[in-house]
Amino acid sequence: MPRNPGITDEDIIKMYKSGIPFKEMVPIIGLSDRAIRNVMYKNGIDMNREQFSGQPRKHKVNENFFKTWTHEMAWVLGLFVTDGTVNSKIHSISFTQKDESILRLIAEYMDADYILAPITPTRLTPTLIINSKEIKKDLEQLGITANKSLNIPFPDVPEEFLPSFVRGVIDGDGWVQKNGYVMNVTTGSLFFAEGLLSVFQSWNLQSEITKDIENGRNTIYRVKVKGKVDLPKLAKIIYNGVTDKSFIPYKKNRMIKHLK
Structure with missing residues (x-):
């Protein structure tokens, strides 16, 4: 079983130390778990038994x-x-x-x-x-599972937090026209697209869903907000009161520059 091109012993050791379990490392590296263990032994790495069984190493996180x-x-x-x-x-x-x-x-x-x-x-x-x-x-x-891209629902977000959630969605899969008045969010889930459209409509924004076929197979939905009045209005809703850095700067700059 040959090692995948470009993967060095140092890369393998970094993967191990980051907590990736052996069964997840195998397809990335191209070696069997036995061969990966041999790399560890050769380099004198003290191994965590839990990673042999595929259990991820515990890291600090607020689980609530x-x-x-x-x-x-x-x-x-x-x-x-x-x-x-x-x-x-x-x-x-x-x-x-x-x-x-x-x-x-x-x-x-x-x-x-x-x-x-x-x-x-x-x-x-x-x-x-x-x-x-x-x-x-x-x-x-919240409805978010593995292989979510084609069927994820729009989460039941309390109204107070919808602007922050939508800002995160735009930061993730949103596109903002550099000099024009168009923003769109791309998704493979019709359920999510319809939920997002409903939010934009509730904010009285000019919005629509368009669709394309990707690679001749999957349908891709684009939820759009456009217009000299509506794009600045969206910007005012999702960036109002944001005092920290919870946004992608260039997207914010493109959206707010039309605000008077």
Whole structure:
């Protein structure tokens, strides 16, 4: 079983020390779990028995984070439903973001250790890993499960926290026109698209859903808000009162620059 191109002993050791279980390392590295153990032995690494069984190493995290609605929780949840992944095999979730400052802020809000998955030929974007059975269970109660992209529902978010949640969604899968008056959010779930459209309509925004076929198979839905009046109005709703850094700066700048 050949090692995947570009994977070094140092990469394997970093994966192990980050808490990734052996059965999850196998497809990334291209070696059997026995061969991975041999790399550890060769380099004198003291191994954790729990990782042989596929159980993730415990890291610090506030396991009650998704139990109580706050503006920080709603924003993180919005990011997660768009850029997050629930591991189907182990009690682990992950966030993927090009901007590491966003991942660091998520870890700060969740009182979590800042553990990034190793960069590999198939994983080039920074990915924050959080191991917690309780958090995974709380997300499932919100309707967020593994393989969520095509069927995720729009969570039942209290009205007070909808602006923060929508801001997180836009930060995750939103696109804001640089000089124009269009914002759209892309999703593979019609249920989520219809829920988001309903929120925009409740805010009296000019909005619509369009759809495209991706790679000739899956339908992709785009929920749009557009117009010289409506885009600034959306910006005012989702950024009003935000005093911390819970937003992606360039998206905020493109949305608020039309505000008088």
